[in-house]
Amino acid sequence: MSDNLARVLTTDALRPEFTGRPEFTERPGADERRHIEIVSPSTHKRPRVVYAFSAVACVGAIVVAQLLLSVGISQGAYEISALRASQVELGRTADSVSEDLIRVSSPQSLAANAEALGMVSNSTPAFLYLSDGSVRGAPTSASGDQAGAAGLVPNSLLTGVPLVTQVTTGGQGASVASGAPAAGTAPVAVTVADGLPSPTTR
Amino acid sequence: MARTNMSSKRRVAATVVVLVAIIGLFVVRLVDIQVVRADTLSADSLGNRSVERTVYGSRGEILDANGVVLAGTVMRYDVALSPKNASPFTRTVDGVETSIPLSQSVAEIGAVVGLSADQVQALITDSLADNPKSDYALVAKKVGVDAFRALYALEIPWLTFTQNPGRVYPNGAVAGNIVGFVSSEGEAQAGLEAGEDSCLASNNGTETYERGADGVRLPESTVTTEPAVDGSDVITTIDSDLQFFVQQVLAEQAQKTGAAWGNVIVQEVKTGKLVAVADYPSVDPNDVSATTNPDDRGSRAFTASYEPGSTFKALTAASVLDAGLATPDSQVVAPYRYLPENGANINDSSVHGDLRLTLTGVLIESSNTGMSLFGERLTDQQRYDYMTKFGVGTETESGFPGEDPGILHPAEDWDNQTEYATMFGQGLTTTALQVSSIYQTIANGGVRMPVQLVSGCRAADGTLTEVPAAEGTQVVSASAARDTADMLEMVYQQGWLADTWNIPGYRAAAKTGTAQMPDGNGGYSKGYLVSVSGFAPADDPQYVVSVSLADPVNMNSSAASAPIFQEVMSQVLKKYRAVPSGATAPDLSGTW
Numbered sequence: 001m002s003d004n005l006a007r008v009l010t011t012d013a014l015r016p017e018f019t020g021r022p023e024f025t026e027r028p029g030a031d032e033r034r035h036i037e038i039v040s041p042s043t044h045k046r047p048r049v050v051y052a053f054s055a056v057a058c059v060g061a062i063v064v065a066q067l068l069l070s071v072g073i074s075q076g077a078y079e080i081s082a083l084r085a086s087q088v089e090l091g092r093t094a095d096s097v098s099e100d101l102i103r104v105s106s107p108q109s110l111a112a113n114a115e116a117l118g119m120v121s122n123s124t125p126a127f128l129y130l131s132d133g134s135v136r137g138a139p140t141s142a143s144g145d146q147a148g149a150a151g152l153v154p155n156s157l158l159t160g161v162p163l164v165t166q167v168t169t170g171g172q173g174a175s176v177a178s179g180a181p182a183a184g185t186a187p188v189a190v191t192v193a194d195g196l197p198s199p200t201t202r
Numbered sequence: 203m204a205r206t207n208m209s210s211k212r213r214v215a216a217t218v219v220v221l222v223a224i225i226g227l228f229v230v231r232l233v234d235i236q237v238v239r240a241d242t243l244s245a246d247s248l249g250n251r252s253v254e255r256t257v258y259g260s261r262g263e264i265l266d267a268n269g270v271v272l273a274g275t276v277m278r279y280d281v282a283l284s285p286k287n288a289s290p291f292t293r294t295v296d297g298v299e300t301s302i303p304l305s306q307s308v309a310e311i312g313a314v315v316g317l318s319a320d321q322v323q324a325l326i327t328d329s330l331a332d333n334p335k336s337d338y339a340l341v342a343k344k345v346g347v348d349a350f351r352a353l354y355a356l357e358i359p360w361l362t363f364t365q366n367p368g369r370v371y372p373n374g375a376v377a378g379n380i381v382g383f384v385s386s387e388g389e390a391q392a393g394l395e396a397g398e399d400s401c402l403a404s405n406n407g408t409e410t411y412e413r414g415a416d417g418v419r420l421p422e423s424t425v426t427t428e429p430a431v432d433g434s435d436v437i438t439t440i441d442s443d444l445q446f447f448v449q450q451v452l453a454e455q456a457q458k459t460g461a462a463w464g465n466v467i468v469q470e471v472k473t474g475k476l477v478a479v480a481d482y483p484s485v486d487p488n489d490v491s492a493t494t495n496p497d498d499r500g501s502r503a504f505t506a507s508y509e510p511g512s513t514f515k516a517l518t519a520a521s522v523l524d525a526g527l528a529t530p531d532s533q534v535v536a537p538y539r540y541l542p543e544n545g546a547n548i549n550d551s552s553v554h555g556d557l558r559l560t561l562t563g564v565l566i567e568s569s570n571t572g573m574s575l576f577g578e579r580l581t582d583q584q585r586y587d588y589m590t591k592f593g594v595g596t597e598t599e600s601g602f603p604g605e606d607p608g609i610l611h612p613a614e615d616w617d618n619q620t621e622y623a624t625m626f627g628q629g630l631t632t633t634a635l636q637v638s639s640i641y642q643t644i645a646n647g648g649v650r651m652p653v654q655l656v657s658g659c660r661a662a663d664g665t666l667t668e669v670p671a672a673e674g675t676q677v678v679s680a681s682a683a684r685d686t687a688d689m690l691e692m693v694y695q696q697g698w699l700a701d702t703w704n705i706p707g708y709r710a711a712a713k714t715g716t717a718q719m720p721d722g723n724g725g726y727s728k729g730y731l732v733s734v735s736g737f738a739p740a741d742d743p744q745y746v747v748s749v750s751l752a753d754p755v756n757m758n759s760s761a762a763s764a765p766i767f768q769e770v771m772s773q774v775l776k777k778y779r780a781v782p783s784g785a786t787a788p789d790l791s792g793t794w
Contacts, residue, residue, distance in 0.1 A: 074414075081419055095276060096347040102271060102372040107446035124706050125776035136782045138706030152453035153446055155374025156489035 108155040116165045251412040251420075254427075258367050259404030262433030264381050264394055266442040267477075267657070271372055272381045273395065273487070278344035278368035281315060281353060285329040285336040287360035307358055314352045315342040343386065344368045369395075375486040376446045379501040380438070380479055380602070380655070383487035392500055394436060394656070397603035401659035401668065404433035434661045439475035439654050444468065444777055448480040451769045452749075456482045459754035459762040462729070465503040466766060467638040468774055469746040471737060473672070474642060474651025476600065477745070477774075479503050479635075503750075504600065507608040507631035511717030512568045513735045513748075514627025517640050518577045519561060520686040521588040524648070524678035527579040530562045530685050533794045536572030544618040548574050551716070562689045563792030565713065566696050570626045577625030585624065586613035591650070591677045593639045594632055598653035599670060608632045627715060634733075638748040641735045644690070645711075645743035648683035649674040687711050688788045691740040696792065702764040705738065705772050707782045712736025712767060714760035719752060729753030732760040734767040738775060741785050745774045 103109065126137035235243060264273035291307075292299050308326070309319035322341065329336040344366055345353070353361060369384045382393020390396040390403075407430030412423035448466050456464045461482070468478040481501050485493040493499050522528045536557045540548040550570050557567065564572035577585065589595065595610030609631045616624065623629035632640075635653060643650040651674045658666040678686075690711035694703065703712060714734050721727035735748040747770050754762040774780075 077414070077420060084419070092277075092347045092351065099276060099346070099370070099372075102274075106373045107376055107443055108374060111446070111450075124772060126707065127781050136707065136784055140706060152457070153375045153449045153484060154486045154489075154492070155376070156486050156492070157370070157372065157374060 103157050104161065106155055106158070108151075108153060109158055109161065112151070112158075113164045116163045251414075252410050253413055254408055254410045256365075257407040257409055257426075257430040258365065259406050259430035259432045260367060261369065261384075261388070261404045262402040262435045262659075264398070264402070264436045264438065266377070266438055266440045266445075267475075268441065270442045272377055272438070272440070272442065273369060273371050275367055276346075276370045278346065278366050279350040280343050280364040280366045281311075281341040281345055281350075282338055282362050282364070283311070283326065283341055283358075284360040284362070285326045285339050286334070287337070288326045289360075291357075291359050293357050302358075307356070310356050311341060311353065311358070311361065314349050314356075315345060317341075369487075371487040373442055373446070374488060375484040376442050376449065377438075377440050377479075378485045378487045379481040379499070379503075380440065381487055383485070383490050383499075393603070394438065397601060398436045398656065398659065401436050402433045405431040407431070432662055434659045434667075437657050437660055437666075439470075439477065439657050440479070441477050441777075444774065445478040445480060447773050448478045448770050449482070449484055451766055451773075452480045452482045453484065455762065455766050456751060456754070458756070459751065460756040461751040461754040461762065463498070463502055464749070464751040464763075464766075465501070465634050466750075466770055467503055467634055467746070467748045468770065469638050469642050469653070469748070471642055471645045471743045471746055472651070473654065474639070474674070475654045475657070476635075479655070500604070501602065503634040504602040504605045505633070507606040507633045507636075508719060508731050508750075508752075509630065509717040510627040510632045510637050511715035511731065511733065512627055513637055513713050513715035513733050514632070514640075515565060515568065515573050515625070516644060516686060516690060516713050516735075517589065517592055517594075518573055518585070518625045519565060519689060520644055520648075520678045520682055521585060522561070522576050522579055523685050524588070524682035525580055525584065528561050528576055530560065530689050530790050531794075532561050532576070534559060534561075534564070534572055534575040536564060536567070536569045536575065538571070540571035540574055542574065542578065542618075542622060544621060546618045546622045548622050558794050560790070560792055560794055562692050562790040563794075565689050565693050566792045568697075568714065573626045574622045577622070582613040582616055582621055586610075588677070589624075589630075591675070592643055593636055593650060593653075594630065598633075598635050598639060600635065600653045600655040601670075602655060605635075606633050608636055627717060634748055634750050637733070637735055637750075638746050641737055641746045641748060643677050644683050644686050645737040645746055646674070646683070647680040648676055648678040650677045687737075687740060687743065688790060690736065691787055692790050692792065694736060694740070695787065699734075699761060699764045702761060703734070703736075703768040703771075705768060705775070708738055708771075708775055708780075709740035709782070709785075709787050710736055710738035710771060711740045711743070714764070716760050727753075729755075730758050732758070732763050734760055734763045736767060736771070738771055739780055739783060740787065741783050744778065744780050745771070747771045747774065 120142045122140070122142035124138060124140040126135055126139035128135055258277070260275040263271050263275070266272055288304060288307075290301050290303050293302050294300070305319065305323075308322040311317075312319045312322045325339050325341065329339040341361075342349075350363060354363070367388070369388070371378065371381065371383075378393075380393055382391065382395035382397070384390050384395050390399040395402065405428075407426065407428040409424055409426045411425070412420045414420060448468060452464055452466050455461075464482045466478065466480040467476065469476050479501060481498075481503055483493060483495070483498040485499045490499060523530070536550075536559050538550050538554050538556075542548070548571050551568075557563070557569065557572070559567060559569060559572050561576055563569075564576065580588075589610060595608055597605040597607045611620070611630070616629070620629035639650065639653055652671050654670050654672075656668065656670065658670075659668040660666050688711075690713055691709060693714075694700065694710050694712045697712075697714065699714060703710075712734055713736060715732070717731045717733070718726040719729045719731050729752065731750060731752050732754060733748070733750040735746070737743040737746045747767055749763040749766045749770070751763045751766075756762075
């Protein structure tokens with residue numbers, strides 16, 4: 001560092017700067033350099049206007065941006081609000097249909113519908129062994145005397161829900177206004193045109 | 203130069219005056235707003251912008267063993283109207299502003315909630331008669347989503363809705379007696395709803411948000427002041443499908459025989475889990491008031507104890523075998539009447555001559571005198587100890603609220619008649635559950651498993667708490683239990699109900715019971731409590747079925763309960779694919 005300082009002090013070119021007076025300077029090169037360093041009044045004026053304009057423009061831009069942003073946000077607020085409302089609505093739809101689904105999948109509903117379709121339960125199980133073809137248990141055909149039994153375990157949620165056999169082909173459920181409990185109605189004879197429907201397996 | 207100086211000075215002075223005046227005005231206004239009326243204004247402004255809202259936590263569900271919802275929470279809506287504002291209003295119909303008269307509004311409201319137009323109109327006029335400024339009259343409580351939407355679509359400005367979470371029981375009366383119910387205010391009242399309330403209960407939270415003049419919620423303004431906490435789910439051991447079947451069979455037979463009430467228990471032998479607990483009459487928790495007698499709204503299987511009668515003989519037999527004081531072939535001569543030395547007086551249910559019976563025969567004939575001759579080989583204290591180990595006299599581990607422990611007096615308090623009566627199920631009381639547990643113990647090689655109704659409380663994150671103990675206790679030796687099971691199989695094969703409860707292809711073990719019922723005044727009524735308890739398959743027991751029917755007036759014997767045992771046990775064996783082993787039954791002789 002001390003080495004550097006010594007060199008600066010011995011440089012002739014820098015001497016006039018120590019005096020601070022340009023008219024004493026004889027070297028034109030040094031004079032030119034000082035003119036560049038000092039901002040002349042003529043070059044001062046133009047940047048001032050530019051700065052003012054750019055500052056005002058900046059402020060304006062900020063204001064506009066802020067306005068746009070706030071418009072955007074409030075637009076978002078309406079959008080959120082609308083989406084929230086539709087979410088609530090969809091939630092209600094989901095609640096409504098899942099309640100319906102749970103209701104019709106209750107044992108009472110299943111039993112009443114199965115019975116209406118002419119199904120009976122067989123409580124004497126038998127097992128066929130594939131290994132040796134033997135039969136374990138005593139196979140007996142279902143007696144089918146359980147018709148009308150499904151209604152002893154009440155479910156007030158099923159009031160007015162039609163049985164599958166009562167639903168019209170148009171897909172519109174029979175009128176709920178009938179009011180009669182689904183269970184206990186006489187089984188409707190099922191007519192099958194082309195044999196029992198069965199899935200096609202490949 | 204001087205003139206311009208003067209005018210500029212004046213201008214400056216005027217400007218200063220105006221500025222001071224304006225600033226003064228602002229200061230006054232500022233002080234007024236910020237200091238004088240600060241509290242009122244800020245409260246007003248917050249009230250205008252900020253909305254507090256209840257966030258409902260949902261009460262936990264009660265599930266069956268397979269996850270079927272037995273009790274769930276749904277959102278319901280209370281509908282109210284403002285009588286003082288009830289007047290015609292305009293609604294846009296097909297793009298045309300139409301005035302809807304009051305008569306049409308009330309008819310539309312009534313059609314949705316199930317009231318007549320006159321009833322709704324009466325609601326308005328009555329409220330106004332009471333109070334001309336009436337602003338609230340409840341139209342319907344807890345209407346469903348569909349009804350709410352229909353009402354909302356009417357756009358009636360003086361109709362208001364309040365959310366009110368409700369409880370729904372999708373399976374109705376299936377397990378209704380066990381699940382219990384809540385009051386219309388949501389208070390747990392009976393069954394598991396009450397017993398497991400600490401698990402199920404939820405906490406409602408609150409949140410506030412700010413809204414603009416048009417009612418739209420301002421973004422990022424929501425503050426949750428108190429988070430809502432959902433309740434945990436209770437998982438039961440019940441199988442709802444089987445439960446339905448059992449209730450159905452029970453109700454059918456109870457109605458046929460004119461029984462006052464009854465219950466059926468299906469219990470898993472290896473685990474002690476209750477697969478079905480059916481009560482008749484049953485209660486539909488969706489419509490509790492339809493069950494008129496409050497006693498019918500609970501589960502007597504847990505809460506009613508009675509003298510078990512002859513089903514209890516299996517316990518005495520197992521105790522004697524375990525103590526090594528008899529074998530299934532041990533012989534006695536059973537008279538009709540037996541008068542032991544201590545002064546008791548024992549007789550059988552029907553007159554007979556002296557019977558030469560083995561212990562097996564005593565069970566087949568269900569002889570009280572014969573059982574007394576075996577039971578007296580044990581001391582009273584020994585028998586008392588066996589009984590307590592079998593679970594008699596204490597509540598089971600089920601955790602059902604209000605469970606009855608039954609009555610079992612200490613051995614030293616037994617009088618001479620009780621000493622003998624306790625050998626064949628009198629002089630003490632048990633619940634249906636305790637009887638089932640006795641048979642579970644015998645079927646499970648003498649190991650009594652804790653009775654399980656709830657397999658845990660499942661929090662939202664899936665963690666299971668309140669898991670019941672699964673450690674069994676050895677009550678009698680495995681061989682004593684095996685011998686008792688063999689003897690009970692002989693009862694099933696050779697007893698007087700053999701044809702009634704026969705399940706083709708399967709080996710089963712069962713015992714009947716007929717006990718007198720108390721009349722409530724310290725004596726006995728004329729009614730009997732008839733029961734059948736047993737298990738199958740006899741060679742590898744999987745399920746206990748225990749049936750009780752109270753006072754079946756049309757058929758006052760255990761023949762009334764036997765068909766239930768047969769049907770339920772068949773269904774259980776079929777449902778759980780219990781394959782008949784094909785092995786031959788032991789051959790024990792009942793006489794000698």
